Amino acid sequence: MGVNPVALPAAVVLSVLHGIIPPIHREHSLLSIIFGLLSALSWGAGDFTGGLASRRVGAIRAVFYASVIGLMVAIGAAIVSRESVPAIKAWGFAFGAGLFGCLGLIFLYAAMERGAMSIAAPVSALLAAALPVFVGIATEGLPDFLTVLGFGFALLAVWLISNGGGGADDLLSHLADLRLPLLAGLGFGGYFVLMHEATSGGATFWPMVSSRTASVLMLLVYMLVTKTSFRIEDRSALPVIGLNGVLDLSGNGFFILAAQAGRLDVASVLSSLYPGSTVVLASVFLRERLTRNQWIGILSALTAIALMSKTSL
Numbered sequence: 001m002g003v004n005p006v007a008l009p010a011a012v013v014l015s016v017l018h019g020i021i022p023p024i025h026r027e028h029s030l031l032s033i034i035f036g037l038l039s040a041l042s043w044g045a046g047d048f049t050g051g052l053a054s055r056r057v058g059a060i061r062a063v064f065y066a067s068v069i070g071l072m073v074a075i076g077a078a079i080v081s082r083e084s085v086p087a088i089k090a091w092g093f094a095f096g097a098g099l100f101g102c103l104g105l106i107f108l109y110a111a112m113e114r115g116a117m118s119i120a121a122p123v124s125a126l127l128a129a130a131l132p133v134f135v136g137i138a139t140e141g142l143p144d145f146l147t148v149l150g151f152g153f154a155l156l157a158v159w160l161i162s163n164g165g166g167g168a169d170d171l172l173s174h175l176a177d178l179r180l181p182l183l184a185g186l187g188f189g190g191y192f193v194l195m196h197e198a199t200s201g202g203a204t205f206w207p208m209v210s211s212r213t214a215s216v217l218m219l220l221v222y223m224l225v226t227k228t229s230f231r232i233e234d235r236s237a238l239p240v241i242g243l244n245g246v247l248d249l250s251g252n253g254f255f256i257l258a259a260q261a262g263r264l265d266v267a268s269v270l271s272s273l274y275p276g277s278t279v280v281l282a283s284v285f286l287r288e289r290l291t292r293n294q295w296i297g298i299l300s301a302l303t304a305i306a307l308m309s310k311t312s313l
Contacts, residue, residue: 032262035254036270043251044277049244056237064219069245071212078205086203093198094207097191098214104187111180120181122163127185129272132192136265150307154269160297161275192268196259
């Protein structure tokens with residue numbers, strides 16, 4: 001592929017942002033909300049560009065090359081920012097996070113290929129958001145009432161936005177197909193938890209290097225085992241893949257900052273609202289109509305943000 005022209009400038013920008021942001025402390029919960037929302041916006045835009053790239057080169061190829069570009073950006077940002085190399089323990093947690101996240105993605109695609117698309121996205125997204133909430137409550141205690149209420153609205157939003165026009169009847173009719181979506185959700189939720197552990201010491205970029213390395217290696221093995229071609233026929237897709245890699249990495253970076261600034265559960269729930277920005281972008285650029293459930297989900301997400309923000313003002 002050669003060096004993607006997006007990688008080096010993106011690394012410089014990320015490292016500059018990392019340098020000018022003041023040291024983050026636990027009480028800066030408003031920063032956690034801001035970074036969590038920026039993570040959702042970045043991941044949502046990343047999913048949108050990833051979807052565009054997947055249509056041209058295939059899903060696994062698009063994810064693989066976007067992960068390679070993300071790894072390049074993370075290495076560049078770590079070098080430019082002169083971030084201290086974290087302990088081996090942090091590298092291990094981050095590597096595990098990358099494996100969990102990649103497994104979640106593979107399980108999600110497998111579920112969709114088996115025809116469970118209508119429930120795969122909402123079930124996996126809901127579990128990915130819920131798992132860190134339980135871990136956060138178990139390790140940090142129960143947050144205030146408004147924040148807990150915000151969690152409820154946020155989880156409802158994740159379900160409604162991801163599920164589109166489906167409902168409870170659709171879920172019940174596909175109970176036998178829940179295994180893979182549940183595994184996908186555990187993978188994504190495991191990523192949140194392990195990445196939080198990896199970055200609890202203050203490091204940002206080197207843990208992302210470790211997690212991206214794990215993702216690239218796992219996708220490489222998966223493509224070799226399934227004999228998926230590495231060749232990209234449509235070269236016009238490369239800029240979109242590059243943008244996808246940068247946006248996805250940015251989402252990871254903002255999630256890390258959100259979790260460092262506040263609670264794991266708050267950061268994870270807000271970051272999990274990324275389907276909202278994906279469907280809005282699809283509506284604006286692809287003229288895809290939002291369903292009634294998705295509009296209700298967006299309103300629910302805004303309510304959740306307002307409730308959690310109120311406790312920080």
